[in-house]
Amino acid sequence: MPPLNGKIVTVVLFIAVLLGVLYCYISQSYRVVLSFEERFKASDKEARPPQEVVVTLSRHELHLVSQDYLRYKQPSIVQGRTDVVTVTPWLAPVVWEGTFNPGLLDTIYRPKNITVAVTVFAVGKYIMFLKNFLETAEQHFFVGFRVHFYVFTDRPNEVPQIKMAAGRQVTVMSVPSSNRWQEISARRMEIIQTLIEQKLENYCDYIFCLDVDSKFHGRWGTESLGGLVAVIHPGYYRDERSRFPYERRPASRAYVAHGEGDFYYCGGAFGGLLQEVHLLARTCRENFEADAKVGIEAAWQEESHLNRYMWINKPSKVLSPEYLWQDFKSRNSEVQIIRFSGVVKNYADIRPN
Numbered sequence: 519m520p521p522l523n524g525k526i527v528t529v530v531l532f533i534a535v536l537l538g539v540l541y542c543y544i545s546q547s548y549r550v551v552l553s554f555e556e557r558f559k560a561s562d563k564e565a566r567p568p569q570e571v572v573v574t575l576s577r578h579e580l581h582l583v584s585q586d587y588l589r590y591k592q593p594s595i596v597q598g599r600t601d602v603v604t605v606t607p608w609l610a611p612v613v614w615e616g617t618f619n620p621g622l623l624d625t626i627y628r629p630k631n632i633t634v635a636v637t638v639f640a641v642g643k644y645i646m647f648l649k650n651f652l653e654t655a656e657q658h659f660f661v662g663f664r665v666h667f668y669v670f671t672d673r674p675n676e677v678p679q680i681k682m683a684a685g686r687q688v689t690v691m692s693v694p695s696s697n698r699w700q701e702i703s704a705r706r707m708e709i710i711q712t713l714i715e716q717k718l719e720n721y722c723d724y725i726f727c728l729d730v731d732s733k734f735h736g737r738w739g740t741e742s743l744g745g746l747v748a749v750i751h752p753g754y755y756r757d758e759r760s761r762f763p764y765e766r767r768p769a770s771r772a773y774v775a776h777g778e779g780d781f782y783y784c785g786g787a788f789g790g791l792l793q794e795v796h797l798l799a800r801t802c803r804e805n806f807e808a809d810a811k812v813g814i815e816a817a818w819q820e821e822s823h824l825n826r827y828m829w830i831n832k833p834s835k836v837l838s839p840e841y842l843w844q845d846f847k848s849r850n851s852e853v854q855i856i857r858f859s860g861v862v863k864n865y866a867d868i869r870p871n
């Protein structure tokens with residue numbers, strides 16, 4: 519064999535060994551990924567929502583800078599609210615009046631120049647709630663911060679003109695009418711997902727998705743910001759979890775078994791960082807559609823899917839029932855302020871079915 523060929527053979531052999539080592543290395547790490555996915559396949563029968571590891575490193579949530587000129591009441595480490603629980607077992611704060619300093623929080627968030635998006639659906643006769651919703655939002659919701667309201671309606675001509683403060687605006691988005699609310703409801707998560715993908719990325723930082731049949735009575739501001747934010751439902755917060763109206767059929771992707779679940783959260787208000795709410799909307803939509811394929815509609819539609827999601831994906835901040843009360847309910851003593859509340863509605867008047 520001429521010496522040149524010998525060299526070529528050596529080089530080829532060397533490359534082959536190298537490729538072999540590389541292949542072993544890649545397939546090894548691939549196998550780890552596979553087993554991770556297989557774990558979730560195995561739990562499919564329990565109808566768990568698809569899991570995904572999201573790493574959301576937001577500059578807004580990570581570094582909290584105050585100002586040295588600011589003077590405020592000394593925070594106590596031994597005195598505070600004792601009539602309510604202010605932290606979850608996974609150490610997320612539960613926001614109640616008296617647990618936070620609004621001026622301090624606003625000072626921290628002001629230089630971050632954040633924009634908060636709000637989605638609100640006003641389909642059919644629900645358009646009648648919009649004026650009050652928007653007017654009271656101007657008085658109480660993130661006052662002094664940039665807020666962009668996205669109103670989804672089938673009656674764009676009936677959207678009221680509301681005078682907005684600087685940096686705040688309303689965008690009207692058309693959606694088809696429907697005689698069956700469940701159909702619109704089914705598409706709500708999809709619409710939120712699409713809005714985030716097409717309009718909000720690289721523009722808004724946080725998003726809240728709110729019911730239109732409600733109005734603001736008190737401050738709702740920077741204290742509510744967090745990665746994934748859920749609101750405790752006012753109707754069940756003193757109850758045992760066995761009484762929560764979770765979806766109880768194992769065949770549903772919204773299934774929560776007896777003995778499971780933390781709190782009952784409301785579907786009428788949730789939010790957080792854009793990326794977190796995007797994953798929530800996508801997952802709830804996928805589960806909603808998977809249920810529909812086998813003819814299942816969860817007990818409380820998206821609210822059921824939201825509750826399932828929040829049980830597995832723990833909210834990083836929990837808002838007390840101050841953040842969604844109901845006007846027909848008398849105020850309980852631990853609720854020192856009502857910030858946002860569902861108005862009393864005449865179902866026969868407003869609902870198509």
Ligand code: 5GW
Nearest residue numbers: 638639640641642644699729730731786869870871
């Ligand atoms: C909801 C239920 C039955 C029939 C119709 C609707 C309905 C809800 C509707 O026709 N139009 C509409 O825009 N919605 C939106 O869904 C509103 O934003 C509303 O706030 C939200 C949730 O429905 P709600 O408020 O009637 O549900 P609850 O549980 O707060 O009473």
Ligand code: MN
Nearest residue numbers: 729731786860
């Ligand atoms: Mn409502």
